[in-house]
Amino acid sequence: MLKALLGLLALASVQQQAVVSPEVHPDRTVTFRCEAPNAQDVSVSIEGGKAALKMTKGAGGVWSVTTGSLEPDIYGYSFNIDGKATLDSHNPAIKPNLIWVGNMVTVPGKQVWEPRNVSKGTVHHHFFQSKAIGAERDFFVYTPPGFSKAKKLPVMYLLHGFSDMASGWTEVGKAHVILDNLLAEGKIKPMVVVMPLGYGVPDFASPNGRNFGDRQRTLNNFTRFETSLLTEVRPMVESNYGTATTADKRAICGLSMGGAESLFIGLKHTDTFHYIGGFSSGGFPANKPEEVFPHLTKAQLARLKYLWMTCGTDDGLIGFQRGFSGWLKDKGAKVETQETGGGHVWMLWRRALSAFSQKLFK
């Protein structure tokens, strides 16, 4: 029986040889390692990096490279082996995505997205059959520490980007960690945060989908999601979590496609949402804003307590922000815009969530 009892011991010896990747050093440099014995060319593409870093082949067919000292942040990355994007199979930190799955590495530095020894909220994963969309949908709900339905907390709807899963804002965006930490610092009001799967067309984000190339399909994607959010998700949230039911206690914001959806839904329903945020917004289902908002009035815009758009100046979508915020101002809206450095990256969106959430419900 000894042999049988020790059955799993064999695992231990196998593991002794394992390649470690990524390896984060105390000086905030990071070594990436990739096993590819017959590859001709291996590099690592790091989120926010200007160009892929060439890797050098070493013993055992293990390619490696060490970065310079990096700013504390969470970096998405993937390997490129002879021109083909490949995951780091040694790193359990995966960026879930419907099209571009990647890895993540955290360079620590006491940032707001790093877990601290504070009271923690809970993340609830809901599933339902959507009549509006004709498919099973899911959404996540963050409740802060000490949550009670009786408190009638305000609620933020937080929308992911194109190709993300519903888990994007928690798994990659660390929304629950950011909110726990801001709450512990007294920088935000306690709030419930709803993170729904953001596609009104079931297979809108698929590797071979037509997606944004088909205008009607894009419009369906936005409008069916709008219907599902307002008539299916919202009542479930208000019933299950007892959240406040007035517009001054509701915010909607999101990144990229989710930023465009936030503007699309929020500005059509200023009687429902008094806070709207668009982070690196893009993918709007119209050439001109007036096609989407033919009836938007100055009075409707005046209801808003805070309307914010932020985008990186290296992001191709900066033009949308400038154009759209300009159009809104012409309509009489009070809109605040921010232009940061950087591109279309999660580093910007974690900071955007942190900044926007501090403006709400005060």
Added chain:
Amino acid sequence: MLKALLGLLALASVQQQAVVSPEVHPDRTVTFRCEAPNAQDVSVSIEGGKAALKMTKGAGGVWSVTTGSLEPDIYGYSFNIDGKATLDSHNPAIKPNLIWVGNMVTVPGKQVWEPRNVSKGTVHHHFFQSKAIGAERDFFVYTPPGFSKAKKLPVMYLLHGFSDMASGWTEVGKAHVILDNLLAEGKIKPMVVVMPLGYGVPDFASPNGRNFGDRQRTLNNFTRFETSLLTEVRPMVESNYGTATTADKRAICGLSMGGAESLFIGLKHTDTFHYIGGFSSGGFPANKPEEVFPHLTKAQLARLKYLWMTCGTDDGLIGFQRGFSGWLKDKGAKVETQETGGGHVWMLWRRALSAFSQKLFK
């Protein structure tokens, strides 16, 4: 502004060229595709398969193979490129794991782990600082559709295996789907299911850890987890979810290391758990059961309502099941054992959860 508004359209054209992998055909064959232009040898290892399937190089450096017709199931898999395990970067279905990250593909066939149009439960993700373990821990809680704290539901503690994350039983095991479906069929009692991170030693499962090779470390892993489960997780669950607090309303079960933990904790606390299940159990922190259970009496064993062990006959751990169940019978326990075909695979564990849950709380 038109150009800016259309910024994301560029994505659509990029996607047209994407390699699709895996591709499940109507006859239940599956085509796997792997881009590796300079590789010499590429194969795919499929969970439960006897040997890796050789892949053939085609146009554009894309290797592929099509399986024979497969039984409806969820198959874990990974590619081997020149002897190195590699993920399928085209497949968003990832098997989360602390050491061996892999992919999954579902061959559909109306099985109990496939989502159906039934009422859905909710999966809650909790985080806390464990004093017993000295690190942040997490656990998932499944509540059935129509859950109310007032119902004082029975509770199952469901433990993952070595190298799994706390999300193993939901992401890979589809526990929430299985329980939703069984409940809709009237085959199980409504119950709350608790799925904790199962390591009492914080970095017990790491690529270069000593793990089971170190007996004291393994014992610490089991006993600190036991303390955390009983004195930290259990009170939180009972307080947050109002679950029943009598032993006849509590079950503990798990797979592999989690099966051994279920036996370890359950048999030491027959005043707390009246249902115990071990699925492919292994990794026990002792050579002989009496070292772990020096005081276990026939009277204590007689409290149990159901004690079940199941294991595949191709699994190296079948010897543990035979030896341990024999020892229990010698001690006077009423233990039911099952030997199925197959090895150390999730196919067995999903079925084990389905079978075991139908025996509970009746």
